[in-house]
Amino acid sequence: MTAPHTPADLPGRIQHYIDGEFVDSVDGDTFEVLNPVTNETYVHAAAGKKADIDRAVAAARRAFTEGPWPRMLPRERSRVLHRIADIVESRDARLAELESFDSGLPITQALGQARRAAENFRFFADLIVAQADDAFKVPGRQMNYVNRKPIGVAGLITPWNTPFMLESWKLGPALATGNTVVLKPAEFTPLSASLWAGIFEEAGLPTGVFNLVNGLGEDAGDALVRHPDVPLISFTGESRTGQLIFANAAPYLKGLSMELGGKSPAVVFADADLETAIDACIFGVFSLNGERCTAGSRILVERAIYDEFVERFTALTKRVKVGLPHDPATEVGALVHPEHYEKVMSYVELGKSEGRLIAGGGRPEGFPTGNYVSPTAFADVSPDARIFQEEIFGPVVTITPFDTDEEALALANNTRYGLAAYIWTNDLKRAHNFAGAVEVGMVWLNSNNVRDLRTPFGGVKASGLGHEGGYRSIDFYTDQQSVHITL
Numbered sequence: 001m002t003a004p005h006t007p008a009d010l011p012g013r014i015q016h017y018i019d020g021e022f023v024d025s026v027d028g029d030t031f032e033v034l035n036p037v038t039n040e041t042y043v044h045a046a047a048g049k050k051a052d053i054d055r056a057v058a059a060a061r062r063a064f065t066e067g068p069w070p071r072m073l074p075r076e077r078s079r080v081l082h083r084i085a086d087i088v089e090s091r092d093a094r095l096a097e098l099e100s101f102d103s104g105l106p107i108t109q110a111l112g113q114a115r116r117a118a119e120n121f122r123f124f125a126d127l128i129v130a131q132a133d134d135a136f137k138v139p140g141r142q143m144n145y146v147n148r149k150p151i152g153v154a155g156l157i158t159p160w161n162t163p164f165m166l167e168s169w170k171l172g173p174a175l176a177t178g179n180t181v182v183l184k185p186a187e188f189t190p191l192s193a194s195l196w197a198g199i200f201e202e203a204g205l206p207t208g209v210f211n212l213v214n215g216l217g218e219d220a221g222d223a224l225v226r227h228p229d230v231p232l233i234s235f236t237g238e239s240r241t242g243q244l245i246f247a248n249a250a251p252y253l254k255g256l257s258m259e260l261g262g263k264s265p266a267v268v269f270a271d272a273d274l275e276t277a278i279d280a281c282i283f284g285v286f287s288l289n290g291e292r293c294t295a296g297s298r299i300l301v302e303r304a305i306y307d308e309f310v311e312r313f314t315a316l317t318k319r320v321k322v323g324l325p326h327d328p329a330t331e332v333g334a335l336v337h338p339e340h341y342e343k344v345m346s347y348v349e350l351g352k353s354e355g356r357l358i359a360g361g362g363r364p365e366g367f368p369t370g371n372y373v374s375p376t377a378f379a380d381v382s383p384d385a386r387i388f389q390e391e392i393f394g395p396v397v398t399i400t401p402f403d404t405d406e407e408a409l410a411l412a413n414n415t416r417y418g419l420a421a422y423i424w425t426n427d428l429k430r431a432h433n434f435a436g437a438v439e440v441g442m443v444w445l446n447s448n449n450v451r452d453l454r455t456p457f458g459g460v461k462a463s464g465l466g467h468e469g470g471y472r473s474i475d476f477y478t479d480q481q482s483v484h485i486t487l
């Protein structure tokens, strides 16, 4: 292993950003942020609590009630968002370097995520200008139309996987629609979020519209969820946390958008283009270190091609290049944090008794420190195995055979999750029928995890509530008031 890379000009400490100022926590408390390759503390971040959330919400509320942002024309807000997109794009290399360093993601994949973050802003900048609202006429009797209004202070709570991109997925529509925001990024990966403030200032976002409070979920996150002046919470994270937030927000009757966990099936039928399907299955579970909500982490394979699939999948898994996150040749880097590493490793150990280990199964050779897990695959996994049922969120995959379409569907639906499914078959009718019957929010037919930003994004069952993406995001972040006029 060559030496790990440390980016130049790392901040000396990570602060909150409230009302246009970088500030420490009211009580001065901080938490340690670890480098996932060494697990050494590389910076301390301000540990926000209720008092810090109160300050941030007060600033955001002031910017909403008194500031220009909610009252600007969509076209004017759109210009600011386009400037944000341009700045993000112009800094993609730096963003990727910091994100890769902080999260352990391979640098080439972090670069793709930085560009996608710019695209998210550009997309919502365009969408808000093109926005049309319903108007209905009953000739001679009545006219009805819709007033669309920003709601207020949006609380955005985000996870540590591809943090900058996922933050942009919420910030883009929340700001485009004229809301002000308080962002609470994940405590494992606060580094890239600290860049938003400078980007927004440079793009001309008015003071107080964007506020950032770092800290633990049970402190800063919880205070945001329970704040009475925050009418909206958009949350992405684990299903368990989503349940808790749902309960804690209930007394305040907040708008909630929940993007939660997944255990998505990749279903490979015997008539599929096998080479493409295997490559896509490898990408689907091992890209982004397997720390991807839509990872195809349960592969179901028709028995006629099962042995061949397993053999070829094993060979390719063994060739996936584990390496230092900053190395452009790396395909799987270090997992985000030692706590998460322990969780993933516990599933790897469990898998040895629940399935047939065909690749990986522990720490890769040559990586004595850091959160490294070999790309790991288990074959012959039964649907009642925990590794089949539970989200592992790492480079670990199960493979299970099936005999009929009905069995494939039953297996695909046999988890509490329902985020995504990938279907590989050249039978058109089967593909569409299966897509319609599988209980998930998003289906990819003979294709990889590439999205059109206009489409709904979200899961069913334990994978989420509500959809974001395209106009659904605009709907979530706005009130739609109907106006009726008798003619």
Ligand code: NAD
Binding pocket: 157, 158, 159, 160, 161, 166, 184, 185, 186, 187, 215, 216, 217, 218, 220, 221, 222, 225, 236, 237, 238, 239, 241, 242, 244, 245, 258, 259, 260, 261, 262, 292, 293, 294, 391, 393, 419, 458, 459, 463, 464
């Ligand atoms: P997590 O639920 O542990 O944390 C997510 C965020 O919630 C963090 O900012 C955390 O500090 C905060 N939080 C924790 N407890 C809280 C509480 N009681 N009140 C308020 N906030 C609280 O999730 P994670 O481990 O950071 O992320 C991984 C999970 O996210 C996986 O389950 C993954 O599938 C899911 N995810 C889903 C999507 C999607 O779009 N469906 C996308 C990415 C990740």
